[in-house]
Amino acid sequence: MTRGQKIEEKFFKALMILATYFILAILAIIIYSIFEKGLRSISWEMLTQVPQGGYYYGKGGGILNAILGSLALAAGATLLAFIIGLPVALYINVFLIRHKKVINVIRFLLDLVWGIPSIVYGAFGFSLMIFFGLQTSLLAGILTVTLFVLPIMIRSMDEILRTVPIGLQEAAYSLGSNKSEIAFKVFTRQSISGIITAVLLSFGRAIGDAAAVLFTAGYTDHMPNGLLEPVATLPLSIFFQLSSPVPEVQNRAYASALVLTLIILIVSLFSRGLGKRYHKTKINF
Amino acid sequence: MDDKSKIEIRDLNVFAGKTQILKNINIDIPKNKITVILGPSGCGKTTLLKCLNRLTDLYPELKVSGQIMIDGNNILAAKEDIYKLRQQMGLLSQRPYPLPMTIYNNISYALKLRGIKNRRETHKLVMHYLEQANLWDEIKNRLREPASRLSIGQQQRLCLARGLAVNPEIILADEPTSALDPISSQFIEETFVRLKTDYTIVLVTHVLRQAKRIADNVVFMYLGDVIEQGSAEEVFGNPKMEKTRFYLSGTFN
Numbered sequence: 001m002t003r004g005q006k007i008e009e010k011f012f013k014a015l016m017i018l019a020t021y022f023i024l025a026i027l028a029i030i031i032y033s034i035f036e037k038g039l040r041s042i043s044w045e046m047l048t049q050v051p052q053g054g055y056y057y058g059k060g061g062g063i064l065n066a067i068l069g070s071l072a073l074a075a076g077a078t079l080l081a082f083i084i085g086l087p088v089a090l091y092i093n094v095f096l097i098r099h100k101k102v103i104n105v106i107r108f109l110l111d112l113v114w115g116i117p118s119i120v121y122g123a124f125g126f127s128l129m130i131f132f133g134l135q136t137s138l139l140a141g142i143l144t145v146t147l148f149v150l151p152i153m154i155r156s157m158d159e160i161l162r163t164v165p166i167g168l169q170e171a172a173y174s175l176g177s178n179k180s181e182i183a184f185k186v187f188t189r190q191s192i193s194g195i196i197t198a199v200l201l202s203f204g205r206a207i208g209d210a211a212a213v214l215f216t217a218g219y220t221d222h223m224p225n226g227l228l229e230p231v232a233t234l235p236l237s238i239f240f241q242l243s244s245p246v247p248e249v250q251n252r253a254y255a256s257a258l259v260l261t262l263i264i265l266i267v268s269l270f271s272r273g274l275g276k277r278y279h280k281t282k283i284n285f
Numbered sequence: 286m287d288d289k290s291k292i293e294i295r296d297l298n299v300f301a302g303k304t305q306i307l308k309n310i311n312i313d314i315p316k317n318k319i320t321v322i323l324g325p326s327g328c329g330k331t332t333l334l335k336c337l338n339r340l341t342d343l344y345p346e347l348k349v350s351g352q353i354m355i356d357g358n359n360i361l362a363a364k365e366d367i368y369k370l371r372q373q374m375g376l377l378s379q380r381p382y383p384l385p386m387t388i389y390n391n392i393s394y395a396l397k398l399r400g401i402k403n404r405r406e407t408h409k410l411v412m413h414y415l416e417q418a419n420l421w422d423e424i425k426n427r428l429r430e431p432a433s434r435l436s437i438g439q440q441q442r443l444c445l446a447r448g449l450a451v452n453p454e455i456i457l458a459d460e461p462t463s464a465l466d467p468i469s470s471q472f473i474e475e476t477f478v479r480l481k482t483d484y485t486i487v488l489v490t491h492v493l494r495q496a497k498r499i500a501d502n503v504v505f506m507y508l509g510d511v512i513e514q515g516s517a518e519e520v521f522g523n524p525k526m527e528k529t530r531f532y533l534s535g536t537f538n
Binding site for chain 2: 097098099100165166167168169170171172173174175176177178181185186189190
């Protein structure tokens with residue numbers, strides 16, 4: 001290496017190290033402040049009760065309604081998005097194999113709608129609700145969030161499915177498999193850990209979004225009570241508590257953020273474990 | 286036309302966009318013999334093999350024209366049942382691609398595609414095909430393990446067993462030993478020689494020594510053309526074309 005090359009190497013290495021640790025430090029600060037403020041005001045009461053009158057001005061109660069509401073909403077939306085999304089991703093990768101242009105158009109459109117802010121989905125969901133005469137409800141929230149996470153779900157699964165080696169597809173076709181067998185026996189099995197990751201990613205987006213549920217799922221201080229009733233969600237609960245002028249309630253917002261973070265952490269760990277379990281049956285390249 | 290020909294290729298042309306990969310190919314592949322398709326990299330050997338079981342369908346950029354007659358049926362005709370047709374041929378590719386399932390299920394899946402669902406019969410046949418591929422003794426206690434845990438050489442023999450399990454008449458092999466160690470390669474070669482009494486084998490290779498060891502019949506290809514074809518003694522012993530002689534003497538490869 002010449003001297004110039006050595007300096008160049010050092011410079012870029014330093015740049016990469018700096019960028020990496022800078023962003024890690026920021027993330028650590030965010031997580032630290034959530035834990036620091038959240039742990040101070042989290043309590044058993046908060047996790048097991050619904051808000052009582054005057055909760056947002058410092059009176060007693062908790063956010064159980066929002067925890068359960070968020071879980072129901074995110075689980076419903078993720079399940080629905082999975083049921084719709086997997087066939088789409090398989091269709092793109094197995095059945096459209098001879099139509100590269102169609103594939104490109106579909107991928108482009110999905111990437112486009114991926115970027116649309118969730119408030120627009122919320123507004124769209126709201127206008128649909130007016131059209132059908134629905135009121136704010138868990139169902140309306142689930143449908144809207146499903147639309148919102150579908151592009152994420154489909155494109156993440158699609159990116160995994162397209163890595164299935166063409167040689168493996170040829171091997172399966174040469175045995176006389178038809179396309180649906182290839183889709184389920186080869187693509188789905190081969191990509192199972194990636195599919196789980198896609199589901200997790202979608203769940204994280206679904207449970208963390210406030211804007212899409214604002215008009216559609218509504219908000220309530222009551223426990224979730226069926227698909228056709230409004231439901232509270234954690235992001236909105238955080239928003240309302242943070243908007244309170246009372247510092248104690250603002251700290252409860254951090255406690256709620258802590259709960260949300262922990263839910264995502266648990267789901268993430270759980271799906272990783274699942275992914276590893278299935279990973280063993282994969283081809284080892 | 287030889288009445289013992291299993292496969293007759295007539296005026297086969299393959300284009301990828303404007304590039305012609307195969308140029309007016311005419312080949313007769315005799316039954317129950319090992320036909321070796323020989324030639325330097327990029328001469329169209331693999332594409333030719335993929336035409337034989339219409340894996341070319343998977344590549345939208347490839348345009349195939351001409352005729353490939355197997356037992357007198359033109360398999361390039363659109364109306365042929367492509368899935369059934371592929372079951373007449375077992376494929377062995379350059380690298381082994383076991384299906385993402387257990388060793389046992391790799392074979393039983395192939396049997397299922399052939400219509401065998403009876404458990405006892407499946408058991409018997411799984412053992413039979415693993416024995417045929419020279420693999421049974423090594424793995425008989427590991428049948429429930431994922432196929433990916435096998436060594437590459439074992440995986441390739443598993444793929445051979447799986448290919449045989451659909452009960453084909455033809456075995457297509459695309460440089461099946463190029464990723465293998467010498468002992469596994471020898472296993473595969475020996476298996477081919479043993480299998481040719483029941484199967485018609487088409488082997489693509491660029492390993493001249495391998496071709497000399499096991500070929501009954503040789504097709505020499507160069508840049509999309511068939512330069513010379515005939516029995517192994519003829520082509521290796523007394524090549525008629527200059528290009529063949531160059532290749533055999535190692536002047537280019």
